[in-house]
Amino acid sequence: MNRVYIKTYGCQMNERDSEAVGAMLRRRGYSLVNNESDADVVLLNTCSVRDQAEQKAIGKTGYLAKRKRTDPNFVLGIMGCMAQNRGEELADRLPDLDLLVGTQKFHAVPDHLDYILETQKGLGPQPTTIVDLDAEEGSQNTIREHLADKPQVSTFVSIMQGCNMNCAFCIVPKTRGPERARPIEAILDEIEELVDGGTKEVTLLGQIVNSYGRREIPIRGGKSPFVQLLERIQEIKGIERIRFTSPHPRGFRQDLVEAYRDLSKLCEYVHLPAQSGSNRMLKLMNRPYSRERYLEIVDNLKSVFPDMYFSTDIIVGFPGEKEEDFEETVDLFQTVAYDMAFIFKYSIRSGTPAATMKDQVPQKLKEERNQRLLGLLEKSSLARNKSLIGTNQEILIEGKAKRGNLYRGKTRGFRTCLVPSSERLVGELVSVRIDRATASSLYGDLVLGGVDEIGSDELLLPEEI
Numbered sequence: 001m002n003r004v005y006i007k008t009y010g011c012q013m014n015e016r017d018s019e020a021v022g023a024m025l026r027r028r029g030y031s032l033v034n035n036e037s038d039a040d041v042v043l044l045n046t047c048s049v050r051d052q053a054e055q056k057a058i059g060k061t062g063y064l065a066k067r068k069r070t071d072p073n074f075v076l077g078i079m080g081c082m083a084q085n086r087g088e089e090l091a092d093r094l095p096d097l098d099l100l101v102g103t104q105k106f107h108a109v110p111d112h113l114d115y116i117l118e119t120q121k122g123l124g125p126q127p128t129t130i131v132d133l134d135a136e137e138g139s140q141n142t143i144r145e146h147l148a149d150k151p152q153v154s155t156f157v158s159i160m161q162g163c164n165m166n167c168a169f170c171i172v173p174k175t176r177g178p179e180r181a182r183p184i185e186a187i188l189d190e191i192e193e194l195v196d197g198g199t200k201e202v203t204l205l206g207q208i209v210n211s212y213g214r215r216e217i218p219i220r221g222g223k224s225p226f227v228q229l230l231e232r233i234q235e236i237k238g239i240e241r242i243r244f245t246s247p248h249p250r251g252f253r254q255d256l257v258e259a260y261r262d263l264s265k266l267c268e269y270v271h272l273p274a275q276s277g278s279n280r281m282l283k284l285m286n287r288p289y290s291r292e293r294y295l296e297i298v299d300n301l302k303s304v305f306p307d308m309y310f311s312t313d314i315i316v317g318f319p320g321e322k323e324e325d326f327e328e329t330v331d332l333f334q335t336v337a338y339d340m341a342f343i344f345k346y347s348i349r350s351g352t353p354a355a356t357m358k359d360q361v362p363q364k365l366k367e368e369r370n371q372r373l374l375g376l377l378e379k380s381s382l383a384r385n386k387s388l389i390g391t392n393q394e395i396l397i398e399g400k401a402k403r404g405n406l407y408r409g410k411t412r413g414f415r416t417c418l419v420p421s422s423e424r425l426v427g428e429l430v431s432v433r434i435d436r437a438t439a440s441s442l443y444g445d446l447v448l449g450g451v452d453e454i455g456s457d458e459l460l461l462p463e464e465i
């Protein structure tokens with residue numbers, strides 16, 4: 001009666017929250033399974049960023065709820081953003097739901113499940129849906145446990161919760177609450193433990209990571225709390241690479257730009273959401289920067305790292321987006337030549353300012369604009385990968401690839417690389433000579449240390465012989 005399956009929708013933060021819930025449940029004696037049919041308890045950790053994500057989770061809930069008719073002890077819960085966004089309405093609409101847990105209450109899941117299972121044994125009153133959606137001070141400090149049996153080479157670390165921005169399209173400030181940072185020391189302790197478990201790369205997670213600790217931690221030596229945190233992680237022995245997602249263009253100051261120059265572990269890949277290339281749209285979106293400022297940050301980053309890799313989020317079809325606005329996004333897209341991008345068709349989120357704006361863009365136009373950007377992305381991504389053919393790239397081997405006999409890993413620039421390797425090299429930084437490229441992957445062979453790693457010119461130097 002204690003096998004739990006957690007299904008996660010949405011962003012990396014949700015993945016991380018699910019993992020933490022899994023770890024807490026396991027500590028409480030539950031076991032985690034990998035599919036819903038083996039589970040006595042299914043928890044859906046949901047996303048509200050777009051309507052589609054909510055509809056998917058609602059559809060899944062309806063489907064799973066049928067199982068309760070034949071198996072009354074089956075337990076079904078919804079956690080996370082959609083629970084927070086829709087609240088009791090969900091419990092009313094889905095009466096078979098046992099549990100509804102908000103984004104600041106993940107740590108309460110084990111207690112709630114214990115209670116539900118006890119009452120099923122007839123030891124307490126039969127519950128209706130348990131609803132736990134309150135705000136909780138300090139909840140950012142509860143997402144710290146990892147699943148120890150799953151040594152991960154590359155691990156997410158949640159450094160904060162919430163968001164204080166007011167982007168006109170976005171539901172997240174409502175679902176995640178205001179910004180709260182974890183203390184630096186707690187984050188460092190967590191990462192040191194991860195290193196003991198085999199982690200080599202950490203990705204710091206937050207809604208807007210570069211505003212980390214703005215209220216809690218003073219600026220020191222001209223450095224923001226976020227850069228101070230990066231500097232401390234740089235010092236942790238065993239960590240080889242540092243990444244983070246997502247920063248906001250506002251507050252992407254020179255101290256962070258220079259961190260890419262000064263911190264050798266900080267990988268030269270930045271996910272910098274632009275949302276639009278049109279100043280008019282940025283204003284309507286309530287994004288407090290201009291296209292010019294965005295491009296200035298890109299240039300500043302290139303000046304410390306000429307081969308910097310860029311990724312972004314773009315929304316097409318925001319209310320009022322005209323052809324000329326979209327052309328400016330196309331132009332920005334081509335100027336930056338993104339290596340990676342997440343392109344979203346605007347989705348109405350009720351309760352946000354954009355939901356009631358006039359000039360909503362027809363779906364067909366959103367689709368066309370989306371396709372056009374995807375086409376450009378494929379080109380720039382392929383061009384980048386092709387430019388790497390013939391080079392040696394540092395790859396962190398993460399594990400076996402899904403297909404074939406290859407292993408997968410990432411370059412510092414976050415390009416996926418597939419390479420013949422062995423289990424022994426999982427978690428190792430290796431050098432790979434790239435000989436083939438598609439838009440999504442690089443292929444090559446290991447460069448054996450000591451021989452091929454020395455360039456052939458050097459091998460021929462007389463004093464070497």
Ligand code: 5AD
Binds near residue numbers: 346348
């Ligand atoms: N419609 C479409 N995309 C959205 N995003 C946020 N809200 C919406 C919305 N209402 C996108 C933004 C954000 C990413 C996580 O999701 O691009 O950066």
